[in-house]
Amino acid sequence: MGRLPRLVATDLDGTLLRADKTVSPRTVEAISRISAGGVDVALVTGRPIRWLRHVYDQLGTPLPTVCANGAVVYDPVADQVLRADPLAPELLAQVVERLRAEVPGVSFAVEVTDSREFRHEVDFPLNWDRGSPDIRMIDAAADLHAVAAVKLLARAGAQDPDVFVKVVAGALAGLAEATHSSYSGLIEISAAGVTKAAGLAWYCAQHGLDAADVLAFGDMPNDVPMLTWVGRGVAVANAHPAVLEIADDVTASNEEDGVAAYLENLLDADRPDGDAGPQAHPTGRVGSA
Structure with a gap:
């Protein structure tokens, strides 16, 4: 993948959001920094469209979202469903x-x-x-x-x-x-065939991205297909055992801003004076971020 991915995809509940459903200022700042560095960010969630506004308001920007566990790909700027794959x-x-x-x-x-x-x-x-x-x-x-x-x-x-x-x-x-x-x-x-991985893969194909270009974060079994599809799948420390088992890396828990901590680590490593070697992540696991 290189130091920085082309796309960061993150689950919401239990991953990006704290238990009280808030996005911390640290997380907002980390997403702003990674975006300013030329990396796209997308949300990938089991949530329905009607539950997204609260998150967009906290992030300060309406990010493209794969929702309903991959069945819907949504552009919140245009308020347009780009793709839907329902049960007939x-x-x-x-x-x-x-x-x-x-x-x-x-x-x-x-x-x-x-x-x-x-x-x-x-x-x-x-x-x-x-x-x-x-x-x-x-x-x-x-x-x-x-x-x-x-x-x-x-x-x-x-x-x-x-x-x-x-x-x-x-x-x-x-x-x-x-x-x-x-x-x-x-x-x-x-x-059949509708998963977070399938929805994210469709979104990536529309933007000329391959799985190897994507870094993703998750915490629950519905995240497993996505985390195994992307170039690097990262579990938060509070993740379900099935997620911890397949993740390439583990970061701190959602309550400890694990997504932000991991992104900060990537950004620091990408600086011209950054260390090119393996990066230590908040849980102590070492990976070649």
Whole structure:
């Protein structure tokens, strides 16, 4: 990759954002510095479009975003969806039918209209978005798959997410992708082949970038495809074990501004008087950043 990548791609929750969903001033400064150095920055998240404004406001600039775990590529400057890869209504119906047969007590919600709207069954617990006009409880089961959705969400009470995702993925093998980005037992389902890696690869292709040109940060299993696709994948110290296992490097936790620390290290090494040798990262791991 060389000292500086051509693109930095970062996950949001648990990676760039602190636990209170804020972006630290240090992180804002590091992103500004890397951008000023000629490196593009993109966000790659499981979040829907409607959850991005709060992040853009903190960063001070609306960065291009791969959202809904790769199903949507969004240009916030033009407020334009550049690409969407949803689950078609017929496929949604098949996925829902299969999971109802395999998972007792399962309930569902869908992200529709390129993830600007959210529809949920009556039994699906709402942990976010309460009172939002973009959130609607469906009246009949068929309404769940009446239109295409960029993401299907599944819950079945208290579940170990690592165990539950294997059950769901097994039931949907060859039909759809299943992953998770939290420890709450929420499973996120996308069309077959739709991952953060696929969405980011499409974005890179539009800008003449190869995987080797990209440095990416992440923390949860939905980040694994992206971190294994890019030239250098970096886990924050608080990452899920599956992410720590495959990462090329590990930086400090999200609470300790791990992304900022790693970018600062890269920028310092790239200075004309910088040390050309391996760089020590905040966790003590050494890598050839």
